[in-house]
Amino acid sequence: MDISVKAPAKINLTLDVLHKRPDGYHDLEMVMTTVDLADRIDLTETTGGIRLQSTSGFVPFDDRNLAYRAAVLVKERFGITKGIHILIHKRIPVAAGLAGGSADAAATLRGLNTMWNLGLSMEELAELGLALGSDVPFCVRGGTAIARGRGEQLTPLPTPPPCWVVLAKPPHGVSTAEVFQALKMEKVTSHPNLEGMLHALENQDFNQMCDQLGNVLENVTLEAYPKVRFLKERMATFGANGVLMSGSGPTVFGLVNKESVARRVVNGLRGFCRQVYAVRMLGGLEEGSIE
Numbered sequence: 001m002d003i004s005v006k007a008p009a010k011i012n013l014t015l016d017v018l019h020k021r022p023d024g025y026h027d028l029e030m031v032m033t034t035v036d037l038a039d040r041i042d043l044t045e046t047t048g049g050i051r052l053q054s055t056s057g058f059v060p061f062d063d064r065n066l067a068y069r070a071a072v073l074v075k076e077r078f079g080i081t082k083g084i085h086i087l088i089h090k091r092i093p094v095a096a097g098l099a100g101g102s103a104d105a106a107a108t109l110r111g112l113n114t115m116w117n118l119g120l121s122m123e124e125l126a127e128l129g130l131a132l133g134s135d136v137p138f139c140v141r142g143g144t145a146i147a148r149g150r151g152e153q154l155t156p157l158p159t160p161p162p163c164w165v166v167l168a169k170p171p172h173g174v175s176t177a178e179v180f181q182a183l184k185m186e187k188v189t190s191h192p193n194l195e196g197m198l199h200a201l202e203n204q205d206f207n208q209m210c211d212q213l214g215n216v217l218e219n220v221t222l223e224a225y226p227k228v229r230f231l232k233e234r235m236a237t238f239g240a241n242g243v244l245m246s247g248s249g250p251t252v253f254g255l256v257n258k259e260s261v262a263r264r265v266v267n268g269l270r271g272f273c274r275q276v277y278a279v280r281m282l283g284g285l286e287e288g289s290i291e
């Protein structure tokens, strides 16, 4: 049986860092949502081993690839002797703060669960995925959620009010580990207002959602990469209603409620940024995620 699985990117509408933990990770509190910029994972059963191909030269082709590691994990955990060929059609920019690798890993977990009739629930897949990366549990289910802890404590939220999401990715990538390393907790003076964001989502209030965007990691990346600050400023000037950096960056997203304005923002940004996308937010992934 061959299976194709959709692997959508995420953005962080809020990202708060609460404290550094003894295990070196940070406890977070984030509102995350999936957007319709997606990789596609084609899974084909083979007689043995794991083979990986990708349409992008920017991803690792060995056991550092998160989709590959997801397949290793499933094969080992469930004693599967059959092999798998994984083809990643890459559309999500790499090392961008959009969780592309985690999305691929989560899609591989979902696809193999179906292909090999493992019967795992979404919760069980998410638990398995945490060993691969902090964003994998959220990517297993997608939609919109509060993510706490490292990202594994998930509370589903209503889909945000309909709008356009314009994404602009500067040419360089950013290392998540380096951003967390550079973060000085004593310098964090303002935190996103989670209650305000929840209120905006519950009331489908677009303007309030834009007002409540906030990311504690933004200043760290903005200081290291002035180009990200410049992109933020330009996006606002071209008319985006709310602008924020996603995750550890460097991708900047703008929320826009009018298609004509979204077009203007995209056209304006394309003058100096090659990777610009205008997409919609997605609902949950439980239906339609296996193509």
Ligand SMILES: C[C@@](CO)(OP(=O)(O)O)[C@H](O)COP(=O)(O)OP(=O)(O)OC[C@H]1O[C@@H](n2ccc(N)nc2=O)[C@H](O)[C@@H]1O
Pocket: 012, 015, 024, 025, 026, 027, 028, 030, 096, 097, 098, 099, 102, 132, 133, 134, 135, 136, 149, 150, 151, 176, 177, 178, 180, 246, 247, 248, 249
């Ligand atoms: C910051 C976020 C927000 O969505 O997104 P990205 O910018 O990567 O998309 C994520 O929490 C990132 O998740 P993910 O990219 O899976 O990170 P991981 O591989 O688990 O961690 C990479 C490294 O970042 C640091 N790290 C990560 C998560 C966390 N809660 N605390 C940390 O200190 C650790 O040094 C870790 O070794």
Ligand SMILES: Nc1ncnc2c1ncn2[C@@H]1O[C@H](COP(=O)(O)OP(=O)(O)O)[C@@H](O)[C@H]1O
Pocket: 058, 059, 060, 064, 065, 066, 067, 088, 093, 094, 095, 096, 097, 098, 099, 100, 101, 102, 104, 105, 174, 176, 247, 248, 249
């Ligand atoms: N399938 C994959 N797609 C993208 N990056 C991957 C993948 N597997 C492993 N990686 C590695 O994960 C790191 C983070 O990439 P990515 O998940 O795209 O970004 P981010 O964590 O910023 O959202 C990169 O260094 C990349 O080499």
